[in-house]
Amino acid sequence: MKPVKSTARWDDWTALAAGLVVAVSWIWHQTIGPPTAALFLLGVAAVFMAVLALTHPDLIATEAVMIVVGLGMIVAPWALGFTGVAPMAWTAWILGAVIVAMGAIGLPQAIALHRRPAAH
Template identity: 30%
Template structure:
């Protein structure tokens, strides 16, 4: 598996960046600003690490966990108001990151196994 070519990781980077950038446009509620910036930034970092080293299975799990945390952050951070743009952005970006991380786990496991000499 080549570095910097996995679409799943590019989508995770974009989801994290979208969560971070949306804080400029949606009114903050509760802890939305801090949670969206932190989790979005961590998603970008984990996506870049996965792009640079595509055989790290543990990083795919970290990325899935970050996506899940971003998805549940409206309930944790107290900005679950259904009319809130921050909540919708967290749900959408978190779900996208979680789905692409789950899709990337199997290819990452295969790349890891291929890298080990038998």
């Protein structure tokens, strides 16, 4: 199977960038603790899923998990109790929504590539 050019996958590159920003956001939020660690891990998970989506564009699970990771970011401020730390909460809400949207955009593309017959 011939790999698809990853540069055509702008949605996965956007998710990768958003995940990186989330993962390093603790630096400018100047926070330490379990909520910060959770947000860091969610960012790393988004980066990992985006890299997998870029390197294996026909894997449906990468886009689906990316959506779940983004939803986890959106829910994290309430679930982990950091809604009072506005910059950190807004980072989670906005970039979580971006990651959900990028996963939703990439899902039909991955499904289409997955269904395409392999070239011999």
